[in-house]
Amino acid sequence: MRRTITFIALFIASILHLTAQDLLVKRSGEQMKVSVLEVTKESIKYVRYKTKAPLYTLPTSDIEYIEYADGARDTFTNTTVPTPAVAQPQQVQSGDYDLYDIGSYYNKNGVEGIVIATTDGGRHGTIISLDEGDCAWSTIERKNLKSCGCTDRIDGRQNMIALEKFIADNNLSWSDFPAAKWCRDKGEGWYLPALTEIWHLGTIVNGGSRQKPRREVRKQYNALLKECGGKALNALMYYYSSTEAEDFRNATYSHCSPDMPHTGEGSKNDRLFVRAFYRF
Secondary structure (H helix, E strand, O other), X not given: OHHHHHHHHHHHHHHHHHHOOEEEEEOOOOEEEEEEEEEOOOEEEEEEOOOOOOOEEEEHHHEXXXXXXXXXXXXXXXXXXXXXXXXXXXXXXXXXXXXXXXXXXXXXXXXXXXXXXXEHHHOEEEEEOOOOEEEEOOOOOHHHOOOOOOOOOOOHHHHHHHHHHHHHHOOOOHHHOHHHHHHXXXXXXXXXXXXXXXXXXXXXXXXXXXXXXXXXXXXXXXXXXXHOOOOOOOOOOEEEEEEEOOOOOXXXXXXXXXXXXXXXXXXXXXXXXXXXXXXX
């Protein structure tokens, strides 16, 4: 009987673990929803979220951090981030598309920014805007605030979709949400980043690790932003994310300093800095 109970308990525990959503963020900036099964100094083993197979193995040298379903986080240090420099992207021999490195200047079809993450070998990635805003997340009185459904911690674009629906359903306007509007007004494709995205920005500009920050890298990023006609990142102030807090009257934020804590939350009515993100 005891063996039967033990087996049932283990079976339920395994099912709960496989349905738990962990967030795996690679050094390239790629983010994946997974269920982590094993972590060692050399590698991690995981399955895709809501699957039982196949089992994947990834070296820890490719991973920036893992955020588990319970909020705990494992960060893997010793990241090497390229020194930012104004340069044309590397052109592949076929001439069909460009390849970009983290820290390079992106200027294509009227879209400008600095690359902070890449996928597909540099063919695709994420850029931040050269300039920044200073505004509230929402101007609606705190007592009248409601949940907008902006709960995605990984992809700010999903929060923008949720916010657009909330605005339409409640006869509101984008002017009621200045931070998102500031990003949206930059043109199609620009968005207010999710919490993990803005956290990733702070890690990248500190040289790839907040445990062992390289302040000279942040200086080089700010020099590049200014050289491209933009504004330096502020290491002392918070930047809004599009992710609402559990208390929906608050919004989450992060900063570009190595100091703890790296994320937080505050009233949606507060004015904070805003950087727009764009996926290419």
